[in-house]
Amino acid sequence: MSVTAAKGFTAAGIAAGIKENGNPDLALVVNNGPRRAAAGVFTSNRVKAAPVLWSEQVLKSGQVSAVVLNSGGANACTGPKGFQDTHATAEKVAEVLGRGAVEVAVCSTGLIGVLLPMDKLLPGVETAADQLSEHGGEKAAIAIKTTDTVHKTAVVSGKDGWTVGGMAKGAGMLAPGLATMLVVLTTDADLDGDVLDKALRAATNVTFDRVDSDGCMSTNDTVLLLASGSSGITPEYDEFAEAVRAVCDDLGQQLIRDAEGASKDIKVEVVNAASEADAVEVGRSIARNNLLKCAIHGEDPNWGRVLSAIGTTSAAFEPDRLNVAINGVWVCKNGSVGEDRELVDMRYREVHIVADLAAGNESATIWTNDLTADYVHENSAYSS
């Protein structure tokens, strides 16, 4: 049910002709209230797309009436004209919905450095508005796909009648500081923007921010959380925050499983770190090691590459106390040869690496993928 699982929201997804192949490429999500509270988290890349610059301003008010999303073009590195196009898109949505443009968030995804075909996009907004429906969440999720092979949605309901639902797109350029992706979450819980902001930041910090498919960071990453308040229920913060985290975690896992060209999903669990920051730093370093990612692709439990990656970090550890397990086999003990690497069974898609720093009690988990010839093919043959 995606973004329309929560009451008070309508959505649509259509083919506006932005994509040359005629696939759906424009989505609209509308908050019908009574509340229009919202929070947003954006890419930390300093080169930000026009829609990110726009939506960051919109979110400062903590109010969002509608979100318009397009695939088929990122509208990034497009200069003043690109920003004007984003502005015009928001104005068009405001006009057809009878809202203010300052409450319309805009998201774009696709190739960088190309202007959007506004002659197709603006009429598309009218078409999408005509098709808004309480059952439109699925179509909206489909319309934001780029190289995604599947559309991604998730829903969690609170025990007393409120719901958090959402949709995501993303299949490459997943990295900390946000996976490259667009995510819209909706809830009918009755909460204000500050509470939404707190819950959203807490959730993305341990979910999307720990999904690192290829180490690359996008110019367009956006995660929005909109609350309609139409359930009339104000849940306990902890229960609500957990629901948001669960939806983000579910969508994050779907992103990893659909990463471009990947044949393995790799769970890098760093344990016994001196601090959570150390655990995250080590996890990211392991997750970004191309040689290790190739080895995992080849089903080779090459733990030396794990140690090489750990060794490049500033985390607290002693080299001769490091332990590494791959799929349950402690192939490295005390920084040296451990159990027989032949015991490691790597036939399945999920691979579990545990790096024990023996330096404290903190831990963190980073998800990544293997590096494959298909990844190279997809990203050398496809301009994205």
Add this chain to the structure above:
Amino acid sequence: MSVTAAKGFTAAGIAAGIKENGNPDLALVVNNGPRRAAAGVFTSNRVKAAPVLWSEQVLKSGQVSAVVLNSGGANACTGPKGFQDTHATAEKVAEVLGRGAVEVAVCSTGLIGVLLPMDKLLPGVETAADQLSEHGGEKAAIAIKTTDTVHKTAVVSGKDGWTVGGMAKGAGMLAPGLATMLVVLTTDADLDGDVLDKALRAATNVTFDRVDSDGCMSTNDTVLLLASGSSGITPEYDEFAEAVRAVCDDLGQQLIRDAEGASKDIKVEVVNAASEADAVEVGRSIARNNLLKCAIHGEDPNWGRVLSAIGTTSAAFEPDRLNVAINGVWVCKNGSVGEDRELVDMRYREVHIVADLAAGNESATIWTNDLTADYVHENSAYSS
């Protein structure tokens, strides 16, 4: 002529049986004096191989009589036994040459986490010592190859009768903090260890440290510079330092051209940076962007991926002042669309990216390679 181009050195390269395929795998380089001055630079990876830990100690005296190098095993992450093996290797060299073990540097390269076959290595040292020759430089260079497709040597001569020569191995895991590689440089200039150290650090800082094939950092990187003094000439520091830099630059270029699976050599030149550190940070970020490396492989001048990479750095710049040229075409101007990307000719092996930060007067050049299916194949099928 490699390490025996300079007077006062002998070398040998033999097949000791460390490699199961019978290829040459053991090299010996001996400084016959009258000086035995030396300097060394080692990996900054905190997980260091036993031979690195040993050789770092040896170099503290500024004196090296001989270097023994093996391929076929890195002797990294091998615990106390690995260190004992390195020590025993140095002792064996000392015994056969009649020198002190504390003046014998040891280098190893190959798979991490496997003990060396000492029953083959130690007899190999005797064989190599028997074959030491003033013409042995080429054979030594061949014996240290791993996945290298060619052996690498370079020589520069000063105008008044002194010489710097050297050999290198390395074809993958090339990254800052030293490309993964072993390098031995020799000179017959009459200089002490402090001068050698200064010249070597200055040279590696702008050559090997700026070669970043795949972002991975080795446990075994070692660059040694040995001086015999046998020319009797003490060159001006600047002239000598330039010769060392030129030899390092030449060898570094050979490493890039032989990087595993690469089809393109990419020169990333960052100009108009506020500081050299900014230029290096931006250059490394571009050089490590897998999506860009795939695009270059596909001969796609995807400058959006260059801007995405720049945006992840902390360097001083304004996004709307960035300019990017690919092979001479300014495809990005003022952070937006520049000249027609169709004008970029990417048919040749060398690709030249210029990133203009418009923030100052400093610059730096980082070399990298494209990311290819062959890279994935070599590093998933070959345990290294």
